[in-house]
Amino acid sequence: NAGVMQNPRHLVRRRGQEARLRCSPMKGHSHVYWYRQLPEEGLKFMVYLQKENIIDESGMPKERFSAEFPKEGPSILRIQQVVRGDSAAYFCASSLRGNYEQYFGPGTRLTVT
Amino acid sequence: ILNVEQSPQSLHVQEGDSTNFTCSFPSSNFYALHWYRWETAKSPEALFVMTLNGDEKKKGRISATLNTKEGYSYLYIKGSQPEDSATYLCASSGGTSYGKLTFGQGTILTVHP
Secondary structure, rough: OOOEEEOOOOEEOOOOOOOEEEEOOOOOOOEEEEEEEEEOEEEEEEEEEEEEEEOOOOOOOOOEEEEEOOOOOEEEEOOOOHHHHOEEEEEEEEEEEOOOOEEEOOOOOEEEE | OOOEEEEEOOOEEOOOOOOEEEEEOOOOOEEEEEEEOOOOOOOEEEEEEEEEOOOOEEEEEEEEEOOOOOOEEEEEEEEOOOHOEEEEEEEEEEOOEEEEEOOOOOOOEEEOO
């Protein structure tokens, strides 16, 4: 059973460009979570999604960031007009249900130049 | 306690030593306590999820306990091995949703042969 997959693993964007990060959950998992690790900091919750629904976006920055988990296909974290402060590792996790253990992907390392 | 806090920040032990770390978390709006093991360049690996006061879980040489009334959890490693070297993270879930994990900064364990 393949684990959580994220792509790309590394992404370089210039300031002002858009970044799209993809996450395919484990087979059978319908709950997806995004976390961010800024340099020298711990993992911080961003958003919790179920298929076609945002359950909790209390950790999402108010502007430029959006997330979706469509009925078909991977979950997407989208960052518009990236700035240097967006440089971080973005981790996706999935679970069978909302109160079960979360399985993490390998992360996408975003560098904004 | 307002945040999830872990101690110590780092720990160096000799092969064969037993060790333990502490995780403190807010006891209000608590749903579950998660422990993860995170090796460099890999994904965080789920170890335990505990929800009930007094819960004890065990996986091989690693075990964990939970006290929800006073807001702390202990992780124990018996007979440490060099392959146990990793960062051990705890996270509490609750607050705005069951799926939102609030992570501590982690305890970095180094086991010397």
